[in-house]
Amino acid sequence: MFFRTRGLRGKQGGDQGGVTVFVAVCVITLIGIIGVAVDGGNKMRATERADYIAGEAARAGGQAIDPADAISGRAAVVDPQAAAAAAQTYLRSAGATGTVSVSADAKTLTVTVTGSYDTKFLSVVGIGSLPVSGHGKATLLHGVTAPEGN
Numbered sequence: 001m002f003f004r005t006r007g008l009r010g011k012q013g014g015d016q017g018g019v020t021v022f023v024a025v026c027v028i029t030l031i032g033i034i035g036v037a038v039d040g041g042n043k044m045r046a047t048e049r050a051d052y053i054a055g056e057a058a059r060a061g062g063q064a065i066d067p068a069d070a071i072s073g074r075a076a077v078v079d080p081q082a083a084a085a086a087a088q089t090y091l092r093s094a095g096a097t098g099t100v101s102v103s104a105d106a107k108t109l110t111v112t113v114t115g116s117y118d119t120k121f122l123s124v125v126g127i128g129s130l131p132v133s134g135h136g137k138a139t140l141l142h143g144v145t146a147p148e149g150n
Contacts, residue, residue, distance in 0.1 A: 035121025043130045046117040050134025053096045054111040061087035061100065061109045062138035078140040080106040087111050102140070111136045 061083035080102040087100040087109060098113035113134040119127055 031121075035124070039117075039119045039122045039130070042120070043117045043132065046115070046132045047134060050096070050113040050115060050132050051136065052134070053091065053094045054098065054113040054134040054136030056094070056136070057087040057090040057096075057098070057100070057111045057113070058109050058136035058138035060090040061111070062140055080109075080140065083109050083138075083140055098134075107140050109138045109140055111138075 062078065064082040064086040065078055084100045084102055091098050091100075091111070091113065096113050097115065098111060101110050102108070103110070113136075115132045116129040117132050118129050122128075122130075
């Protein structure tokens with residue numbers, strides 16, 4: 001009986017630590033998957049915020065009408081340069097950076113917000129930030145007159 005017990009111990013000793021390596025690999029893989037999910041989700045939220053800011057900046061630019069004409073009821077005319085300036089002012093107030101452009105026909109204001117998302121988990125593997133951009137457009141209406149009789 002003494003020899004039999006000794007033989008079993010010899011076989012058990014060869015597999016010691018095998019489960020530990022397996023668990024370590026699984027834990028590292030699981031942390032990686034969680035990291036990609038967290039950083040991916042946060043990047044999507046940052047992109048949504050950039051889209052929101054770009055849309056609001058475009059709307060702010062679209063409201064840059066000539067007040068004298070609007071008050072007198074003659075016409076609501078959007079000044080393209082004032083619209084671009086209003087959109088840039090909104091971007092600065094929101095703490096965002098981006099570009100504002102007016103189309104050649106002066107009817108469309110396009111705002112692009114750019115930035116980055118600083119990663120939480122992916123920085124461990126050398127990815128410190130991910131690029132983020134958002135886009136917004138507004139149609140600038142020219143010469144919309146007030147209804148007669150008001």
